[in-house]
Amino acid sequence: MLSRAARPALRAGAAVSSRAAAPTATFATLREIEGKLKSIRNIEKITKTMKIVASTKLARAQRSMADSRKYGETSNEVFQSAETKPLEGEGKKKLLVVCSSDKGLCGGIHSGLSRYIRRRALEDSNFDIVVIGEKCRSQLSRTNAKDIVLNFSGAGKDIPTFAEAQAIADQIVMLSGAYSDIEIIYNKFINATSYEPTSVAAFSEEAIASSPNFAAFEVDEELLSNLREYALANSLYWALSEGHACEISARRNAMDNASKNAGEMISKYQILFNRTRQAVITGELVEIITGATASADM
Known part of the structure; x- marks a missing residue:
């Protein structure tokens, strides 16, 4: 005690x-x-x-987008005047070219393109896919792997150039499939805070030759393949530049x-x-x- x-x-x-x-x-x-x-x-x-860097790059990307838009819109005006339309035929597929990039940290800009393709697949799955950029390739490979026939990486590291678009167009033209038409899917720049998935058509050589008013342009038949490839490169350059501006803007906001x-x-x-x-x-x-x-x- x-x-x-x-x-x-x-x-x-x-x-x-x-x-x-x-x-x-x-x-x-x-x-x-x-x-x-x-x-x-x-x-x-x-x-x-990263926000400061993206803000610095955005003005330059928008200037490049404005220049490329002139090329793409002028090229499309030719086909609008010629009343060019996709060829209809049994068993012919569409070719969808998805323009994304290899970089992330920019919000849901790449996921929006992937969701757009998946919605298209629910309506009509008769198409093949060419993917530019690793982001959309990795997303679409989980749901549409069998539809991907070609993919590119390394594009869009900096402001896209016409040479890059032309190199991609060369590979697309050499694809063996007989496609009714080619549709390029990209993010359309609306303003610094908004964008939306949009498509622009790129027609096959047969569709161009079958246009009702194409004879008015007096283009030799031997040059049709060159015209088709040049128009495809123009549209790709437009889509890549506009998508790049959207990506920089989205990264700055993110x-x-x-x-x-x-x-x-x-x-x-x-x-x-x-x-x-x-x-x-x-x-x-x-x-x-x-x-x-x-x-x-x-």
């Missing part, structure tokens, strides 16, 4: 030992919060830098939203860190006062 004089000292010692475990856990929590704050601040720096979200998280974690630190200081003061009181009682 302990004496009555020793019991207060024992109780004080037990109180101090029971509270001693609390600061250890609290200090660990403080270090965790501080680590998260540091990580989020680093992410915020990265997203802000990085802006990510920076704002990181700022909100930093504010919340900073408040949590301050409250936790205050709790640690308060706990230490209570221990000091308790220990001093216990020593005085003894």
Whole structure:
């Protein structure tokens, strides 16, 4: 049995030992919060830098888009005047050329193209697919792998050029399938914050030759293949440039939203860190006062 004089000292010692475990856990929590704050601040720096880079590239991408649009629209006006239409025939497939890129971190711009193709497949699945860019290729390979006949990677690393579009057009022309027509799917630039999947037609050589008003242009039959390939390259150049401008704009918006979200998280974690630190200081003061009181009682 302990004496009555020793019991207060024992109780004080037990109180101090029971509270001693609390600061250890609290200090660990403080270090965790501080680590998260540091990580989020680093992410915020990265997203802000990527936003600045995208903003710098956007003006140049829009100028390239405006130039390529002139080529594509002028080329299409020829076929509109000639009243060119796809050839109808049994067993003939369409060829869909999907213009995406290899880069991500730009919102759902590539997913929108993939969803557009899947909706088309529900209506009519009689088509083959050529995919430009790894993003849409990886998405469509999960649902439409059997329809993909050709894919390109490495395009769109920088502003697209007509030489790139011409090289892609050369490979598409050499495909063995007899297609009724070619349809190029791309993201149409509406403004700096919005875009939508759009298609532009590129006709086969037979469809061009069968146009009702094509004779008015007095084009030699030997040159039809060159005209068809040049028109396809023009349309691809237009689609790639417009899709590139949409991608840069979407990346800037995505990085802006990510920076704002990181700022909100930093504010919340900073408040949590301050409250936790205050709790640690308060706990230490209570221990000091308790220990001093216990020593005085003894």
